[in-house]
Amino acid sequence: GAKVMAIAQNKGGVGKTTTAINLGKALNLMGYKVLLLDMDPQGNLTQAFGCYRNEIGEGFHREGKDGKIARTEKQLMNAIMPEYNDGLLDTILPLGDGFHISPTDNRLDRALLSLEGNPMKGYKRLRKVIEPVKKYFDYILIDCPPTLGMLTSTSVIASTSVLFVMQPEPFSVAGMENLLEMIENARDYNPDVMVEGVLFTQYRKTKLHEGYTQSLRESVGHIRIFDTAIRLNTDLPEAVDSLMDIFEYNPKSMGAVDYRNVAVELAIADNKD
């Protein structure tokens, strides 16, 4: 079954969504079957792939390269509502060969309220919903919102590991402690959840960034830090603006090179051939 990885960090704007888009695509280009889950009510991951809300109802639609429009009647919010039993597959749109997404919009806040209504069940809800579809994929990546509330908690509890995306700057580094504490608490519901490691993003060769990456590499011995740092690269937001992943937009860009290297590091560590 799939490896499930939550992409998380309490600090906003560090590059969680950009990582879900491009690490997801890089793994897919290596031949893995990848599912992306948009667990952020902002719905940025959904927007980036050109998934649009249907005029009526709660589903989404997306035009493929071939001009054909794929459509769902439900979204991720529906699947995680406590009383919904039709499963996750109803919410999934194709992004390419072996590459899918379960899209979201701000109606996810409704599911948040009902999960918070019964926290014991809420914490385990996403794990329960993901279980039946794990066999169809190699990787399931979960894009988390910039909070440590129920949406991130239920995502971490559903995961095999948590990827810390981090800008090498004071506010983002300070956020790490809160996330580690939250993962510790999540172990009550998912004792096996691991920290995948720290991925530095929006990296620039300044004394500040070199200072933080250096000191973190020395101080968190027990946590893996990816060798690859994602450099600041304007091709990345430009790709989003063009409704493309970085490999479609500019395969020779620093962003494409960096995300491909991260995917290779990840796959090697997972010992997938």
Next chain:
Amino acid sequence: GAKVMAIAQNKGGVGKTTTAINLGKALNLMGYKVLLLDMDPQGNLTQAFGCYRNEIGEGFHREGKDGKIARTEKQLMNAIMPEYNDGLLDTILPLGDGFHISPTDNRLDRALLSLEGNPMKGYKRLRKVIEPVKKYFDYILIDCPPTLGMLTSTSVIASTSVLFVMQPEPFSVAGMENLLEMIENARDYNPDVMVEGVLFTQYRKTKLHEGYTQSLRESVGHIRIFDTAIRLNTDLPEAVDSLMDIFEYNPKSMGAVDYRNVAVELAIADNKD
């Protein structure tokens, strides 16, 4: 009394906290009395000014330039708890002459739960708490978290106006619609709340950024867009790393020039002499 301004945006990492720090300081350097409220459980604004939690209890302490340590026994979370009646002044630490902060840490999440417990009261709570102290200040700036939940709602309802901090990139621009909708809903409790305007941050002279700033200037006729854009400037995170505002860290930097210009634009619009 004071003009109260919420610094808000659902999108994470756009520069809300950086704006609270440096716009606050710039206004203070112009001679205005400024109070900063940290309404984000991450507590980045509190960290940036070197305010530390007391070993015991819920207050904070901070060492001034003169080496003297100022101390409080309560924090903002206490003041906004529904049953607390001692007021905001107990939570306030001095940052300089006519410059103060009400600090926060992740215990603010406790207040969030109790405000959500009774939303009708919760929405009006911060407005009620701020009212008695408005007479001591010219500006009260509220740093909001990257969500549109109760903490941002109660802040907007307590405010004279809302400053939209925005990175000229797809995800941030998309967040504007949600914020406008939330402000519309907040008018049920505060009919006079205005949109102060849009402040572009982390601006770089790329075709993407020029495209977004240009198209926004043309499309949102009814909303003011500040003439000044805050340019991407590594002095800003470096100042945070040195526990300084940008004027202390490097008064000749682009960050200092830009934030000073925004303060002037704001004060002129407010017709304060």
